[in-house]
Amino acid sequence: MKSERFKGYLFAAIATIAFSNIYIFSKAALNEVHLAQFGVYWFFIASLLNIGWLVKSGGHRAIPKLSRRQWRILALLGVLEILTTTSFFLSVQIIPDPAVTSFIGNLFPVILTLMGIVFLHERFTWMESFGAVMALVGAFIISYQGGTTLASLFIPGTGVVLINAFFAATASIVVKMNVKTMSPELLNTNRAVSLLIFSLLMFFIYGQSLLIPISALTNIAIGATLGPFVAVLFIYYSFRHIEVSKSSIVQSLKGIFVLLGSYLYFHTLPLVHQLIGGGITVLGVMIISLSRAGFLKRKK
Secondary structure, three states, X not given: OHHHHHHHHHHHHHHXXXXXXXXXXXXXXXXXXXXXXXXXXXXXXXXXXXXXXXXXXXXXXXXHHOXXXXXXXXXXXXXXXXXXXXXXXXXXXXXXXXXXXXXXXXXXXXXXXXXXXXHOOOOOOHHHHHHHHHHHHHHHHHHEOOOOOHHHHEOOOHHHHHHHHHHHHHHHHHHHHHXXXXXXXXXXXXXXXXXXXXXXXXXXXXXXXXXXXXXXXXXXXXXXXXXXXXXXXXXXXXXXXXXXXXXXXXXXXXXXXXXXXXXHHHOOXXXXXXXXXXXXXXXXXXXXXXXXXXXXXXOO
């Protein structure tokens, strides 16, 4: 049992470090290319890696045996991932500092916890409520820019991050409910291929060119390997060994890694109030995750 938990936390840690790099390398690439161009290259590389790993692991043998219900689940996940990923990269493109995007994105565990209560019948404690309020307050501080209207009250891209968090949480719940019957390799390959098909469609609609700078292609190659392949695959692996809430404990540290990477790569830091708000969101998410995992329960 301890070995299983260790594997789960290790997979979550690897996924968190890998996922943090998505913000950095995708931001660098999106500074040079159109989102449709980015998507085609990003998910072409991700699809090749995932299909290769699926075949190597033998997971492709399960495809002919999938039931109609499982095919419907894969189709649903494909749609959810398209909505999740599109909104994610839009937010990365809109918000100048990747660390700010990551800190606001800490609302994802809050929404995931709420959905866990509704769909997985998980219990919600006062401590988790306190953590959720902290995360919401922190997100408000980060995104607030002092406007007098709703449109100018928050920094551009805040609404897109909220949309991303909602769809990401929905997809995570669906994955958690089905990861025991469908392998992480299959789920991740389905995600990458669905996004590649969507990216190709957008590529032709916007009439983009396949010619992009070498620097952008390099950033895409690194990011696509760490993100859609390593990060997502290891998150799914962690779900096999530990609860979603326990995996989220490790994932809640993502913002710190993004902050460090953003400073080293772009030499930028969020504003002081955004750093404060970011710290509050991280602390709030940590409280939620630790409580969900049972570490903050009173000893009798």
